[in-house]
Amino acid sequence: MSSIKDDVSIIDWKVCGMRNRENIYDILKLSPDYMGFIMYPPSSRFIENEDVSFLETKWDVPTKRVGVFVNEEIETILSQSKKYHFDTIQLHGSETPEICRILKDAGYEIFKVFGIKDEFDFSTLKSYEPYVDAFLFDTKSSKHGGTGKTFDWGVLKQYSSTKPFILSGGVSLKNIKELTILDHLPFKGIDVNSKFEIEPAMKDIAMVTELSDWVKSINKK
Numbered sequence: 001m002s003s004i005k006d007d008v009s010i011i012d013w014k015v016c017g018m019r020n021r022e023n024i025y026d027i028l029k030l031s032p033d034y035m036g037f038i039m040y041p042p043s044s045r046f047i048e049n050e051d052v053s054f055l056e057t058k059w060d061v062p063t064k065r066v067g068v069f070v071n072e073e074i075e076t077i078l079s080q081s082k083k084y085h086f087d088t089i090q091l092h093g094s095e096t097p098e099i100c101r102i103l104k105d106a107g108y109e110i111f112k113v114f115g116i117k118d119e120f121d122f123s124t125l126k127s128y129e130p131y132v133d134a135f136l137f138d139t140k141s142s143k144h145g146g147t148g149k150t151f152d153w154g155v156l157k158q159y160s161s162t163k164p165f166i167l168s169g170g171v172s173l174k175n176i177k178e179l180t181i182l183d184h185l186p187f188k189g190i191d192v193n194s195k196f197e198i199e200p201a202m203k204d205i206a207m208v209t210e211l212s213d214w215v216k217s218i219n220k221k
């Protein structure tokens, strides 16, 4: 398979929507760059639907923990991020640049998510640029995320920011082969979730292993 990018061939990968202890430790053996935890109560992947007290202890692997929040109170984001040792905060709602600034000043890496349907006004991103580490593009939905649906990645050809971005929304073993269209962009990596699941919040280890092998093969080039 050809390299995604000719110049910088290293891509990060994030496995999101984790909750089950054994499943988490199986995925950690594959060393994803990021692992995400859904902190949105209406989601079927909400972490506190199960006992996740083991996440109150730090782990000794380099995989960064990402807390995924949707229009949550700042105090709650900060207290939950401290409780679960999040390194990164992913804001999946209509959070303002000011909210990103406050959370970044608190020491967190910030991923600000924008939902895309058929088109997107990329000038919206400008005011966020100083306060985020990466943008994350997902498929627009009233559920805010985790739908398994893709958007037209061709829309990203209009991306003009130098900020890295992460691609999300129905990313699967099938469609990762189409990532070559992002060759010329500051592409940071991919975020996978429902297309790698046996059931909500339970990932298929064989599928994630196949993804891990593919990312490793890309990053070796």
Ligand SMILES: O=C(O)c1ccccc1N[C@@H]1O[C@H](COP(=O)(O)O)[C@@H](O)[C@H]1O
Pocket: 016, 017, 036, 038, 040, 043, 044, 045, 068, 070, 092, 138, 143, 144, 145, 146, 147, 148, 149, 168, 169, 170, 171, 191, 192, 193, 194, 195
């Ligand atoms: O997974 C969820 O249930 C969820 C709920 C609310 C906000 C975000 C959520 N997940 C994020 O959605 C994207 C795309 O997931 P998918 O591949 O389409 O299933 C991903 O960033 C998840 O972190």
